Amino acid sequence: MNIDLDDRQRGIVDEAAEFARTVLAPRAQENDEKGVFPREVLKQMAERGYLGATVPQEYGGLGLDPVAYGLLVAAIESGDCAASRLLTVHVALVAEAILKCASTEQIREWIPRLARGETICAFALTEPDHGSDAAGIQTAYTVHGDEFRLNGRKRWITFSGIADLLLVIARNEETVSAFLIESATEGVRIIPQRGLMAGKACHISEVVLEDVVVSKKNMIGQPGQGFTYVVNAALDHGRYSIAWSGVGLAEAAVDAMVSYAKKRSQFGAKIGTFQLVREMIAEAVARVYAAKSLCLRAGETRRAGKPDSIIESTIAKHFAAGAAFRTACDAVQIHGGNGFSNEYPVERYMREAKVLEIIEGTAQIQQMVISMHGLRRFGRG
Amino acid sequence: MRAKIRSVIENNLNVFDSDVEFSDDDNIFRKGFVDSLFAVQLLDYLEQEFRIKISSQDLNIDNFYSVNRIISFVEEKRRQDGGTSA
Ligand SMILES: Cc1cc2nc3c(=O)[nH]c(=O)nc-3n(C[C@H](O)[C@H](O)[C@H](O)COP(=O)(O)OP(=O)(O)OC[C@H]3O[C@@H](n4cnc5c(N)ncnc54)[C@H](O)[C@@H]3O)c2cc1C
Numbered sequence: 515m516n517i518d519l520d521d522r523q524r525g526i527v528d529e530a531a532e533f534a535r536t537v538l539a540p541r542a543q544e545n546d547e548k549g550v551f552p553r554e555v556l557k558q559m560a561e562r563g564y565l566g567a568t569v570p571q572e573y574g575g576l577g578l579d580p581v582a583y584g585l586l587v588a589a590i591e592s593g594d595c596a597a598s599r600l601l602t603v604h605v606a607l608v609a610e611a612i613l614k615c616a617s618t619e620q621i622r623e624w625i626p627r628l629a630r631g632e633t634i635c636a637f638a639l640t641e642p643d644h645g646s647d648a649a650g651i652q653t654a655y656t657v658h659g660d661e662f663r664l665n666g667r668k669r670w671i672t673f674s675g676i677a678d679l680l681l682v683i684a685r686n687e688e689t690v691s692a693f694l695i696e697s698a699t700e701g702v703r704i705i706p707q708r709g710l711m712a713g714k715a716c717h718i719s720e721v722v723l724e725d726v727v728v729s730k731k732n733m734i735g736q737p738g739q740g741f742t743y744v745v746n747a748a749l750d751h752g753r754y755s756i757a758w759s760g761v762g763l764a765e766a767a768v769d770a771m772v773s774y775a776k777k778r779s780q781f782g783a784k785i786g787t788f789q790l791v792r793e794m795i796a797e798a799v800a801r802v803y804a805a806k807s808l809c810l811r812a813g814e815t816r817r818a819g820k821p822d823s824i825i826e827s828t829i830a831k832h833f834a835a836g837a838a839f840r841t842a843c844d845a846v847q848i849h850g851g852n853g854f855s856n857e858y859p860v861e862r863y864m865r866e867a868k869v870l871e872i873i874e875g876t877a878q879i880q881q882m883v884i885s886m887h888g889l890r891r892f893g894r895g
Numbered sequence: 896m897r898a899k900i901r902s903v904i905e906n907n908l909n910v911f912d913s914d915v916e917f918s919d920d921d922n923i924f925r926k927g928f929v930d931s932l933f934a935v936q937l938l939d940y941l942e943q944e945f946r947i948k949i950s951s952q953d954l955n956i957d958n959f960y961s962v963n964r965i966i967s968f969v970e971e972k973r974r975q976d977g978g979t980s981a
Pocket of ligand 1: 603637638639640643644645646647669670671672673712713718869872873874875876877878879882
């Protein structure tokens, strides 16, 4: 595939692929088992500028365009899903929302720190009783002069266990707004979620807010615009990022299935010579190509600033997430019993791929959006 | 400009029956003609089509909830930054 990237961005993506192969991949399994994302790895990612991947260079970021960012995410994902999830929450959800919706003063205050990785962010929207129906969140804020007071409970907040800064969405009756809250603020409690199927190294936690006082200067966007602009802008970037995670994970799964099929023998022949195994490889390769093509198409529309970029990213996310899961399942299948062992990475890929069909909007929510697009775009007689 | 704006809304109607009628003063979000994702999509469209720059201070749905509101916003922006119509 001929991908249009300048030399600087190409160099960053190539280095990221090498970093993923040599630094991330060898530790991913151990991190998953221990349930920890090592500070040392986070530091290396920050030093390489990945935590400011799309942040403009004037604020200390790498200034990657959407296509280069996507390729970076895919490269990192194929090494370690947790590292890639950090990029999604820190860069795509939080930094991008700040860049789009915050005032110039807020951007100057926060973005350089985020880009350097001095401040790690998490995005706190979901609650125990409100996931897909995010507009119904119950975390409440009240106004007291120049301050706000927040109360509520967020759940499933990726990297909140180690984040310094939370982008929290809360409501005051019908008015939904967004706030930047430092985790160390009095009244913020972080409760790690245990026993998860995947994302174990992502420090996923509940965030409990009890009479948390937030200054007016920490509201992002205007009062009442938290859902329409902050959440929608964040989730649009998040979906695009997760779409590329699907590509990276599917590529890693294909790599693993092909390597195994070339080595493992049964009935006196390599299993990669059996037609039924080859069918799984064929389908997997076709899915990876298709997912990458959709992501590149979405990336190009984003690069050109076209309004279609939202639906293109939604379609890419939906397809790539499904492609990653099916490919990872088939990678386990091709590994037979070994597919169940953590001596091989494919069981982890399968668990992690399932997450992609749930976060940033479940597969069903994407289907609702895509079907509405289909009803508008096609069958007009 | 009115026809272009009406057309982009019509192309993004979030209703099963695409024959619905909406007036230039209807609140297209509150009446459920478009979903809130359209609010973000509309920003890109307006910036591209009318060569205006929308800042974070402008991100208030009051500027964009009806055809007439959008037209006033774009005209005001063009007056401010001397942009040109497409
Ligand atoms: C690993 C992980 C990390 C996460 N990280 C974050 C994070 O960092 N920040 C954050 O805010 N949230 C995060 N989430 C939460 C995630 O966004 C939600 O789990 C997701 O939006 C689904 O919400 P829910 O879990 O409440 O499921 P529900 O909304 O209860 O959905 C349950 C099922 O019903 C289906 N469903 C719901 N509504 C409809 C409908 N209208 N039509 C058809 N089917 C429907 C869903 O598709 C799903 O299959 C994370 C979740 C996971 C699992």
